[in-house]
Amino acid sequence: MRHNSAAVPLEALRHFLTKGGAEFDENVAVYWDRAPDASPAKFVLKVFWKLGHPSFRLRTLRGKFRLAPFDQKVYAIRHVQVLHPALFERPGFLLPRIWAAFPCGFAAAIAASSPRETGQAPVAIGEKRGDARVSRRKVADMIAVTSDCPLFRPRTVATAAEIRFSLPSSALWSTKMDSGRLKSFVEAMWDEAIVPSLVEYIRIPNKSPAFDPEWEAHGHMRDAVALLERWAREKLAGLEGASLEVVRLDGRTPVIFIDIPGEGRDTILLYGHLDKQPEMMGWTDGAGPWIPVLKDDKLYGRGGADDGYAMFAALSAILALHAQNIAHARCVVLIEACEESGSYDLPFYVDHLASRIGDPSLVICLDSGCGDYERLWLTTSLRGMASGTLTIRMLEEGVHSGDASGVVPSSFRILNQLLARLEDQATGSIVPSEFYAQIPPARSEQAKEAARVLGKSLYTKFPFAHGAGPVCDDLSELVLNRTWRPQLAVIGIDGLPAPGNAGNVMLPFTTAKLSLRLPPTLEGAKAAERLKTLFEDSPPYGSTVEFSGNDSATGWNAPALAPWLEKSVNRASRDAFGRDPAYMGEGGTIPFMAMLGEKFPQTQFVVTGVLGPHSNAHGPNEFLHIPTGKRVTMAIAGIIADQFASR
Numbered sequence: 001m002r003h004n005s006a007a008v009p010l011e012a013l014r015h016f017l018t019k020g021g022a023e024f025d026e027n028v029a030v031y032w033d034r035a036p037d038a039s040p041a042k043f044v045l046k047v048f049w050k051l052g053h054p055s056f057r058l059r060t061l062r063g064k065f066r067l068a069p070f071d072q073k074v075y076a077i078r079h080v081q082v083l084h085p086a087l088f089e090r091p092g093f094l095l096p097r098i099w100a101a102f103p104c105g106f107a108a109a110i111a112a113s114s115p116r117e118t119g120q121a122p123v124a125i126g127e128k129r130g131d132a133r134v135s136r137r138k139v140a141d142m143i144a145v146t147s148d149c150p151l152f153r154p155r156t157v158a159t160a161a162e163i164r165f166s167l168p169s170s171a172l173w174s175t176k177m178d179s180g181r182l183k184s185f186v187e188a189m190w191d192e193a194i195v196p197s198l199v200e201y202i203r204i205p206n207k208s209p210a211f212d213p214e215w216e217a218h219g220h221m222r223d224a225v226a227l228l229e230r231w232a233r234e235k236l237a238g239l240e241g242a243s244l245e246v247v248r249l250d251g252r253t254p255v256i257f258i259d260i261p262g263e264g265r266d267t268i269l270l271y272g273h274l275d276k277q278p279e280m281m282g283w284t285d286g287a288g289p290w291i292p293v294l295k296d297d298k299l300y301g302r303g304g305a306d307d308g309y310a311m312f313a314a315l316s317a318i319l320a321l322h323a324q325n326i327a328h329a330r331c332v333v334l335i336e337a338c339e340e341s342g343s344y345d346l347p348f349y350v351d352h353l354a355s356r357i358g359d360p361s362l363v364i365c366l367d368s369g370c371g372d373y374e375r376l377w378l379t380t381s382l383r384g385m386a387s388g389t390l391t392i393r394m395l396e397e398g399v400h401s402g403d404a405s406g407v408v409p410s411s412f413r414i415l416n417q418l419l420a421r422l423e424d425q426a427t428g429s430i431v432p433s434e435f436y437a438q439i440p441p442a443r444s445e446q447a448k449e450a451a452r453v454l455g456k457s458l459y460t461k462f463p464f465a466h467g468a469g470p471v472c473d474d475l476s477e478l479v480l481n482r483t484w485r486p487q488l489a490v491i492g493i494d495g496l497p498a499p500g501n502a503g504n505v506m507l508p509f510t511t512a513k514l515s516l517r518l519p520p521t522l523e524g525a526k527a528a529e530r531l532k533t534l535f536e537d538s539p540p541y542g543s544t545v546e547f548s549g550n551d552s553a554t555g556w557n558a559p560a561l562a563p564w565l566e567k568s569v570n571r572a573s574r575d576a577f578g579r580d581p582a583y584m585g586e587g588g589t590i591p592f593m594a595m596l597g598e599k600f601p602q603t604q605f606v607v608t609g610v611l612g613p614h615s616n617a618h619g620p621n622e623f624l625h626i627p628t629g630k631r632v633t634m635a636i637a638g639i640i641a642d643q644f645a646s647r
């Protein structure tokens with residue numbers, strides 16, 4: 001049995017009762033608890049008062065019951081709950097029993113007996129149905145009705161006094177968020193609890209399984225999960241009914257699944273990941289992927305911003321609402337450990353947890369980017385990807401280049417020739433039209449607006465070498481290039497020795513790893529197939545050309561924002577950042593969003609994140625911009641609150 005929990009807003013309850021004329025003094029004790037279904041608005045209220053204060057009793061109860069319409073089902077009593085045994089032993093208490101309820105309408109019965117008369121039938125003092133008083137017999141019937149509940153025993157009947165009811169949300173919850181309090185709550189949480197934990201988190205080299213196939217043996221993933229789990233369990237302890245489970249399917253990376261009960265029927269799904277990109281070269285002196293460095297509002301190190309902060313921010317947003325008694329829907333927090341490897345384990349967990357996740361009406365993804373640190377950025381689309389390895393084999397072994405050049409075609413040149421089938425060598429545009437998708441007009445508009453807001457920082461955020469610059473000057477074209485157009489990156493090459501080891505040799509083969517980003521609405525697997533034909537058809541000079549696609553992902557285009565959400569995002573951005581929000585597609589891929597978008601076409605999405613200019617996720621000197629982390633947390637709290645208020 002649960003007892004008075006700090007999460008239940010006693011003040012709201014007290015206010016509700018006193019509004020109805022109840023008085024609280026030394027003669028009265030109120031004991032209250034959540035109803036067994038753990039819905040935050042449902043309470044069991046037990047009222048005790050000393051012998052000799054009958055008038056108080058009646059006035060209190062009648063006053064209270066007059067507060068709400070009697071025909072509301074929420075006033076039904078379904079079970080009887082046992083009181084804390086210690087209370088039975090207190091002498092001098094009259095312990096009446098009060099029922100409010102019945103599916104057909106409303107009735108309240110008051111029965112009383114001495115606690116020392118356990119086992120005897122309660123004595124009816126009165127019942128309220130309208131203003132009518134009913135007989136003792138009627139009360140006994142009511143007791144009979146409830147007595148099939150296993151918790152209901154004569155001893156407790158004689159000693160329990162309880163009213164089981166639901167408070168209207170308006171009485172229980174504050175409807176107005178105090179943004180000053182929200183800010184101080186979130187800032188304190190970040191400074192005192194989140195940043196120190198992220199410092200620990202950065203030290204753990206828990207690389208995604210694609211970069212650490214021995215992840216299970218190395219144990220870093222286990223350590224990272226344990227760190228997050230410890231933190232979350234401590235914070236969840238104050239949230240009635242909240243649960244956390246580290247779910248581990250055989251041979252797969254784990255997920256952390258957190259379930260926080262809320263009001264109403266909706267579910268909000270909050271998503272993040274705890275696996276990391278590999279080290280990458282180029283970290284400045286004194287820094288490194290596994291060395292947390294705190295400098296000028298920034299926490300450097302691998303995985304802080306991508307995406308270690310997500311669980312901390314998600315839970316803090318929910319805790320901030322509880323701190324102000326702001327109602328919210330049930331929240332499910334899902335933290336996976338395979339995202340940087342393409343989330344290949346996640347579909348299994350989504351199936352495994354399907355019934356526990358439910359059908360979310362809002363998905364909040366905290367693994368995306370932001371155009372700057374000045375406002376809330378919503379990611380409106382993500383690109384897909386087709387990647388693979390292209391090998392051109394021309395010789396069985398290397399030969400003298402002085403002997404062979406002009407006779408043997410160079411496999412490197414053929415690589416370029418094949419790449420030219422895909423990419424215009426002068427402009428970088430992808431040539432075949434089937435890799436393009438229609439850009440929705442609204443997205444073009446948003447791209448223009450994003451370009452206006454960001455200006456040249458769109459490209460100056462990249463560490464261009466001296467004198468180098470972007471592919472073109474048209475800023476909105478740059479936005480569209482990186483969000484809605486296919487673009488190629490050659491991300492690895494093999495078959496070539498390092499320059500220091502290179503002799504005059506005509507090399508036998510060239511292998512390139514290609515990463516083709518795709519428009520959000522294009523199907524990844526089909527694009528990968530198309531790439532294979534494009535490269536392998538009619539190989540130049542009869543060379544052996546092989547393209548093996550190893551992974552592809554479909555992008556995602558956000559559904560239009562519901563009017564309440566658009567309003568909420570605006571308000572959240574203004575409250576947290578002091579500026580209007582901005583909308584932009586992201587060039588990267590979050591496989592889970594496409595997965596969810598397909599599974600829940602009616603779901604609304606808030607995809608956002610802290611990966612802004614220079615934060616350099618995946619590269620060297622990755623950092624988390626702490627003020628943005630705080631503001632995003634505040635904004636999320638506001639959106640979760642608005643989601644409930646909008647229903």
Ligand SMILES: [Zn+2]
Nearest residue numbers: 306307339367
């Ligand atoms: Zn990420």
